[in-house]
Amino acid sequence: MASSTTSNMAFTRLTAAYASGRTRPLSWRRAQLDALRRLVMDNREDFVAAVAADLGKPAGETVLMELNLVADEARFVRNRLSVWAARHPKPMPWALQPAAGWTIAEPKGVVLVISPWNYPVLLALAPVADALTAGNAVCLKPSELAPNTARLLSELVPQYLDREAVCVVEGGPKETGDLLKAPFDHIFYTGGERVGKIVMKAAAEHLTPVTLELGGKSPCFVDGTADLNVxxxxxxxxxxxxxxxxxxxxxYVLATPDVAERLAKRMAVAVTEFFGEHPQTSVDYGRIVNDRHMERLIGLLPAGTVPSAEPSSPLIKAASAVGAAVEMVGRRIGAGAAGDDTTAAVSAGRVVCGGTVDRKARYIAPTVLYGTSPDAPVMQEEIFGPILPILVVKDADEAIAFINGRPKPLAAYVFSRDRGTRLAFERRTSSGALGFDLPLGHLLSSRLPFGGVGASGMGTYHGKAGFDTFSHLKTVVAKPSFPDTLGLVYPPFDEAKRQLIELIAKLS
Structure with a gap:
């Protein structure tokens, strides 16, 4: 795929634009944010069509979860820009008086945004909005796995945004690698852990700061105090x-024994309510991005669920899913942890709903598995697809131990009305975000920082957090020439000055 702008030309042009000072005025930033908002709103139907062609994503999802969120982010940061970019006075110690101190946020310079395929508009343009708010020149590298959206972005961005200070580079791994060789002032990457390590290694060559928005296995805990229908x-x-x-x-879900099976059945009901008896025919249900991910996800389903068939075969129905799944000898995670010597057989779980695939259409039905064991293949990697295993745990303590025994997730969710349980998850687990009775909520708000921790990423964005990420917070101090009170501590240090220094130390 040919780049709309080659990597070297892009970096050179952006560097010149930033050096000219054109991106610093607040008027320029506001104009770019207004234009970015118009970009997504004027071309709504084109974006819907492009994302549908790339992902089979329903129009409602694209509008609600991508276009509207980009427009909201651009509006939110624009309306607060003058306050964030202003001087913020800071008190100075009395020993330096008279003096003044303040901080001011300055742009980092020329920044690179590498976006993923799963939300190809939102995760491309929301970071760009934050970078523009901070006054940077921006290079956007959209994912080649969403080629229609990438092409549309490369066409529209120069029409709406300052083409000297904002550009799009299309292409695959080669183009990304070429970009990573340039000494950008900040790199913002959203994607998987493997490529995240490559990005961080490349950034280290230039001591370039990075923001990594990765992923991981985000857990969800449900106990008997929760409203199971909700x-x-x-x-x-x-x-x-x-x-x-x-x-x-x-x-994945960690549920206590009193609710686990009932929760699985009610989720099956919810799936039918959302997508009907045949989700493949629903206009509100998406598709898997490509054949490689399709085969990976099929490999995570219980053995025997998907009969052997040619990749181009028609709809493959689950064949005796309950019998095909290996029944667990013990369904509780960590059996033996509390004196129980029973061990659990490795099981992907019993299919409660879903389990059907159509390779040609890249369709996997919304699938809920009940009784999955911790050692099952579906629990060894981030699923990133419509398969949800439900594991049975004794209580919240066991769930917390299970979560803490694994890499820190990008998010964790708790469905419990027990205050002690909520506090336990808040204080004893670490995750990028924590949601009580609400998944995805923090993703939808410009007022809440979004980011990971540990293996799930580093750095945050959205709103003020995004402005801070793409800014350097510079400290400024000023002291008048008269009176020159520093003369009191200039050398040579006689006895009077030594006593004065000791007094200053005691008062500090």
């Missing part, structure tokens, strides 16, 4: 939006 619907919505291809979607 929990089932909200978890199903959070999981099966974009066919499960959301970085902060619930990856």
């Amino acid at each position: 929990a089932a619907r909200r978890i199903a919505w959070g999981k099966f939006t974009n066919a499960g291809q959301t970085c902060v979607a619930p990856d």
Whole structure:
């Protein structure tokens, strides 16, 4: 795929634009944010068509979860820009008086935004909005796995935004690699952990700061105090939006024995309410991005669920899913942890709903698995698809131990009305975000920082957090020449000055 702008030319042009000072005035930033908002709103139908061609994503999802969020982010940061960019006075110690101190946010310079395929508009343009708010020149590298959206972005961005200071570079790994060789002033990457390490290694060559928005297995805990009808619907919505291809979607559920099976059945009901008896015919349900991810996800389904067939075969129905799944000898995670010597057989779980695929259409039905064991293949990697395993745990303590024994997730969700349980998750687990009775909520707000921790990423954005990420917070101090009170501590240090220094130390 030919680049709309070659990597070297892009960096050179952006560097010249930033050096000219054109991106610094607040008027320029506001104009770019207004134009960015018009870009997504004027071309709504084109974006809907492009995302549908790339992902099979429903129009409503694209508008609600991508276009509207970009427009909201651009409006939110624009309206607060003058306050964020202003001087912020800071008190100075009395020993330096008379003196003044303040901080001011300055642009980092020329920044690179590398976006993923799963939300190809939102995760491309929302970081760009934050970078423009901070006054940077911006190079956007959209994902080659969403080629129609990438092409549309490369066509529209020069029409709406300052083409000297903002550009789009299309292409695949080669173009991304070429961009990473340039000494950008900040790199913002959204995607998987493997490429995240490559980005960070390349950034280290130039000591370039990075923001990594990665992923991981985001857990969801449900206990007997939760409203199961509400929990089932909200978890199903959070999981099966974009066919499960959301970085902060619930990856698996940890449920206590009194509610686990009932929750699984109610989630099956919720799936039917959302997408009908045959989700493949629903206009509100998406598709898997490509054949490679399709085969990876099929490999995570219970053995025997998907009969052997040619890749071009028609709809493959689950064949005796309950019998095909290996029944667990013990369904509780960590059996033996509390004196129980029973061990659990490795099981992907019993299919409660879904389990059907159509390779040719890149369709996997919304699938809920009940009784999955921790050692099952579906629990060894981020699922990033419409498969939701439900594991049984004794209580919240066991769920917390299970979560803490694994890499820190991008998000965690808790459905419990017990205050002690909520506090335990808030204080004893670490995740990029924590949601009580609500998945995806933090993704939808410009007022809340969004980001990961540990293996799920570093750095945050959205709103003020995004402005801070793409800014350097510079400290400024000023002291008048008269009176020159520093003369009191200039050398040579006689006895009087030594006593004065000691007094200053005691008063500090």
